[in-house]
Amino acid sequence: MLFDVNNLSSGDTAWVIMSAALVLFMTPGLALFYGGMVRAKHVLAMLMQNFFSMGLISILWVTVGYSLAFGGTGKWIGNFDFFGMKDVAKMYPADPSGVEWFSLFTIPPLIFMAYQMMFAVITPALITGAVADRMRFSAWVWFLGLWSILVYSPVAHWVFSPSGWLFEKGALDFAGGTVVHINAGIAALVLTVMLGKRKGWPQRPMPPHNLPLTMIGTGILWFGWFGFNAGSALVANGLAAQAFVNTNLAAAAAMLSWLAVERIKGGHATTLGAASGAVAGLVAITPCAGFVGGMAPVYIGLIAGVVCFFGISLKNKFGFDDSLDVIGVHLVGGIVGSMLLGLFSDKAINSVGADGTFFGGGATLLGKQAIAVVATLVFSGVMTFIIAKVLDIVIPGGLRVSEEDEESGLDLSQHAEVGYALQSQ
Amino acid sequence: MLFDVNNLSSGDTAWVIMSAALVLFMTPGLALFYGGMVRAKHVLAMLMQNFFSMGLISILWVTVGYSLAFGGTGKWIGNFDFFGMKDVAKMYPADPSGVEWFSLFTIPPLIFMAYQMMFAVITPALITGAVADRMRFSAWVWFLGLWSILVYSPVAHWVFSPSGWLFEKGALDFAGGTVVHINAGIAALVLTVMLGKRKGWPQRPMPPHNLPLTMIGTGILWFGWFGFNAGSALVANGLAAQAFVNTNLAAAAAMLSWLAVERIKGGHATTLGAASGAVAGLVAITPCAGFVGGMAPVYIGLIAGVVCFFGISLKNKFGFDDSLDVIGVHLVGGIVGSMLLGLFSDKAINSVGADGTFFGGGATLLGKQAIAVVATLVFSGVMTFIIAKVLDIVIPGGLRVSEEDEESGLDLSQHAEVGYALQSQ
Amino acid sequence: MLFDVNNLSSGDTAWVIMSAALVLFMTPGLALFYGGMVRAKHVLAMLMQNFFSMGLISILWVTVGYSLAFGGTGKWIGNFDFFGMKDVAKMYPADPSGVEWFSLFTIPPLIFMAYQMMFAVITPALITGAVADRMRFSAWVWFLGLWSILVYSPVAHWVFSPSGWLFEKGALDFAGGTVVHINAGIAALVLTVMLGKRKGWPQRPMPPHNLPLTMIGTGILWFGWFGFNAGSALVANGLAAQAFVNTNLAAAAAMLSWLAVERIKGGHATTLGAASGAVAGLVAITPCAGFVGGMAPVYIGLIAGVVCFFGISLKNKFGFDDSLDVIGVHLVGGIVGSMLLGLFSDKAINSVGADGTFFGGGATLLGKQAIAVVATLVFSGVMTFIIAKVLDIVIPGGLRVSEEDEESGLDLSQHAEVGYALQSQ
Amino acid sequence: MKLVVAIIKPFKLDDVKAAVQDLGVQGLTITEVQGYGRQRGHTEVYRGAEYTIDFVPKVKLEVLCEDGEATSIAEKIIDAARTGKIGDGKVWVVPVEGVWRIRTGEAGPDAL
Amino acid sequence: MKLVVAIIKPFKLDDVKAAVQDLGVQGLTITEVQGYGRQRGHTEVYRGAEYTIDFVPKVKLEVLCEDGEATSIAEKIIDAARTGKIGDGKVWVVPVEGVWRIRTGEAGPDAL
Amino acid sequence: MKLVVAIIKPFKLDDVKAAVQDLGVQGLTITEVQGYGRQRGHTEVYRGAEYTIDFVPKVKLEVLCEDGEATSIAEKIIDAARTGKIGDGKVWVVPVEGVWRIRTGEAGPDAL
Ligand SMILES: Nc1ncnc2c1ncn2[C@@H]1O[C@H](COP(=O)(O)OP(=O)(O)O)[C@@H](O)[C@H]1O
Ligand SMILES: Nc1ncnc2c1ncn2[C@@H]1O[C@H](COP(=O)(O)OP(=O)(O)O)[C@@H](O)[C@H]1O
């Protein structure tokens, strides 16, 4: 699809460029969010795993990832049309016959590619919270690259490309409920089980070393998420405004419901609870952001806050050590959002969407959403397992660092650095 | 006022969406700004009080707050037309007869609502700096909600709605000198007096525990304030550019004048002084941002820096413990800005504004500004007192935590958390 | 050049206002990036030197700096046409006869001035990393102001004003390779040599006191750099998108190549290495951002990462104490980027650019780039020396603090503050 | 020579310092420590999971003094640091066999 | 009275605390310290330059106890803190000439 | 056995460590402390209000050694830590009644 400069809207372009910058900013935000929660001796390793994704995935994306996700009109995966930035500056991805999608775009194709790049960067970064404090850095490097190409690009194609089978089927995902959160969440679950528990967990308490750092991250994430969700409108109009409002309301509502449960159950509303609830709401609204309206985002947020709170206790029940609760927040929250969309979706908000159960659409959309969820769970779960298994064998020392390296801290053992030096030096 | 999609400007929309995101980002920024200044055992409580405003006020705003501020065409308060997001997506607020205001808008009404929401979120958050280290969290929760509905929405209606009595009267407030800063500042003063001093103040020094955190917050605040002031143009044009420039210059000038006074008086220009001066300048320029031009913002900033510096010493003179100087900076700075606007306002900059004393307008505008200032002081002051008094009686334990809870720190006593864990863990 | 409001594009304006905000945000980002790397007792002084630039330079810029850089149509320096904000709101800078440049602008002249202001703010701030931990604050204040007027404004005129001699000559610099990075880098080198080494360097290790702070800064810098580079298009179109993509790719590629060298040489890929590599890439792509396309930014980034890594070891070889490697990163990176542009520049990407060696342009552009580099090195180097020499004589105590003040820390000796208070207080 | 060591509640530091200064003590050294004792710790909550933190922040004071002063210093500290609530801390005295002032090399009582 | 002091690996703190609690120890004080010893430090890298950091994070425990308990407490700590790898740390015992509980003013063994 | 304790200026740490290593000392433990002494504190400014901070950052060294070595270690520290300016710190020696190496259980001089 040739890019016609006459169709360009400077307003839409301004908004999508800015949104791409906002989504990029989320990865440092995520790094800090996680980094504050680990113990001091692992803080840099956590930051590094996230920042490294900004480096590696950016390059892989323009080399092959974008092409595999958005090249051609295949059902299952893209092709190599955009390999190595070929034609990206002048061509949109192709629309399948009979569909008008990219041909309606008013932004330069380059910024569409870049905007999608930022999603590719942050998705695997979400996983780092689950494998915290014990994964070998070289194993992470390989996992990151392979997972991005073999898992992220195909799933992105299924859902975000108009020729992808889930897109065609009519499953909805405004900004990445399946592609980003369920995808990363199930990968986190598989990796968590394969890596095993952190030494000492759950006997020894492993409290966050620096919650203010986590709150800085929370602020950046909330801020950046406006680019993530409202930017996904790819135009600066009422739909973007709707997605913006929905994003804020779901985050707010989930914060409140999470804190309410905490208060009722444990007696204290915690700061980390406020942050966790907000992120749970942001996750859940992600697939819904441009398809729901009115007070629906509030309800979605309220539900997500409660369900994710209980989702987090799964790890204690089943005994897997999801260090920073990627599963409880992203996997559970992603599923909650994707399924609630089947109820709350409203064509009056977005004509290219569908009506959910509460708007007269029956269970049709719900069914499609379930298919998308299950497909993502199965594909990503299996692929993650295979990649990790192979790497565990191939990488010298395996996926996990030695006991001693874990004890002395990943910062020192993986990066020959420490987060904080003596104050008095 | 029905929203006509043909009037939509994608450029203006892009700018206002982005501005709304920037203003949202200011609340975490404020949290960090304040959080770095308290002692380590209170840091999370400070962060929490601010982040919680993002949760609670967002929800209250779409439920009733927006409607009370912008519904209908009453003089004193809005109505319930927009209750629970009703019609917000398709309707602007109504213009009073004979006035064209909302009908000239080029942005979706949803984003106007969202932009205003962010102001509603941050305004009460400003108060947290005054009540730091001793307010019970449950009391804060109730105060926050009640104050937003009973104080913020009415004052916002008076000043920002074209049917509000202060708007009609011709009092000017570009981005919230009265609505935001004086409003929060006087509430801070009342609460400070009612809560009493922190234990040990002023005998024991209570130095900031982490000034780099405060400087992170300062950076975010300065950055976000461009959305606050330049976004208030609600279009992306020369007026927004003027407000942008004014914002930056006032912050810069006030930093310089604050530091100059420090240097002359105490011998040292301090980092916290640079931050405080900048914020004082930002506060003072807020009402003026879209009404003044040329070097006026520099003069306004220079004056604000000096006056607020001395404003801060009031607390020592009068012996009230305004922990983080909300009164000295926001109340004093807000009054300085609102009154200086009466001098520096220039119709050549903004035709819907008015000429101040220095531009041939005599004392007319000055008088109107004085009325707006006094009205806000009286209304907000009295209402704050009533709300706080009632809560002090109703809330188990009262507004203030027990001595022991204060000593062990609000983080532990209110939230069962600590900011920083042992390094070596 | 009178500003005609009919030419205004709200989309372009939205983007440039936002870009100006992003560039402003880079200075706090830089402060944190540097601040985390110094020892705890110097952290506030580092933050202060940077924040102070936001104060002083903003005011100097609207007073004289902008006018000296963009007033009139002189070859070597501007004039006083825009002194004290005169006419800035209604006039663009003048185009030299026969050239159409400012007359094509679609944004308000005020925001052009403000956007340029942010560059003027951050450029001298870059120098602070080289003089860390030993420069007297009052000396910095004077140096900052004089350097901005006597060095920054002229060089900006040469390169960014269409009447400047380097602009005329056809030397290219999209967003400040010469004006910003080489300019600040050579000043850093001169100052470093004049100030001498930090006490104890290189015998005593001086490890970063808080690398998470540095990583916060890195995230903000990367985010803000999109405004720096893509904003320099001054329109929201495909060129801005191209600059955006190039910026991200060069940062990513340089992170990878820096880490690869580290791994090969020293055995460990470090977190600070990831940050340093990314910044090196961002520096190198700055002059190229709007002139190259395809995979060129990746190659530029890869080269910059390697060259800057080795650039850093220069200080050990030559024994000058460039505390935080401003020379290795900004001077070397700036030269790398400016010269590589002579190879990779492609008129197909930007018609007002030129073809570099790899695109059939021979060595012509390369020669022009070399002239621009050398001219900046010589002028800035000599002027910096003169300014610093005079100040060293004039300022009581000289440029450098006393040994005792250095030992007890600049925070205490220069600002009567400490970064972190006792935790238990 | 003796070393008087005290573990106190952090917010009592200023009072205690003032008190020993009154006795003519010219120097002391403090350390931020964590105490465990009868004043049990507290429950912290981390994402829905509760755990007990046994340690409470305390400040440790060390005062070198002449033999005869140890008891009066200890008593003065006890007075100044007391709140009467559990967790007020301990004071103890350790024998010291030699003291030097680094600056001058002076030894014994002159080094204090 | 004695003061048993131990330098241990930080991650052994919980085990050691549990162990001495078993002996009836009712209180102790810990400090975050940095140790240098046979467990040489490690190399850190700072922008391409390597330097050796000799100090490793350790935790210091201090337990006041009656004369007769010192050895058993020391032994218990040694057992609980041992990993068998270099850097496990030291335990030592210092004589104490007087102990007071600040809250009550009680002295001697009652103060523990 | 003895414990040599020293309070020194933080930037002297490397020199002091090197000095005692020269004497064959194989291990030591340091703590970041805050000192109050003749080297009065300094004035800090907080939003226009000045207040005096009495405490200055110092580093505390602890070195276990055999009885005979204590004085020479103390002297070596004094030499290495001296700047001649006020606030250089103190060194003192405390008797130790038993030392163990946790890793091996060795006791006495062998444990050092
Ligand atoms: N046996 C002990 N050895 C060393 N320190 C102790 C001991 N017992 C108590 N402490 C210290 O004294 C502090 C207060 O003791 P605690 O038993 O809580 O209260 P109280 O002294 O009022 O009985 C503890 O937090 C700990 O730091
Ligand atoms: N002579 C000493 N004086 C004080 N502390 C010591 C001494 N020797 C060792 N330590 C402390 O004990 C820790 C462990 O000692 P090290 O020699 O590394 O291992 P090990 O005790 O297993 O032989 C050191 O990190 C240090 O804190």
Ligand SMILES: Nc1ncnc2c1ncn2[C@@H]1O[C@H](COP(=O)(O)OP(=O)(O)O)[C@@H](O)[C@H]1O
């Ligand atoms: N009586 C004391 N007990 C414990 N520590 C002390 C004592 N006197 C001084 N110190 C420590 O020694 C440091 C230096 O002492 P100071 O009196 O300032 O200088 P000088 O030792 O040069 O006379 C202090 O900061 C404090 O840590």
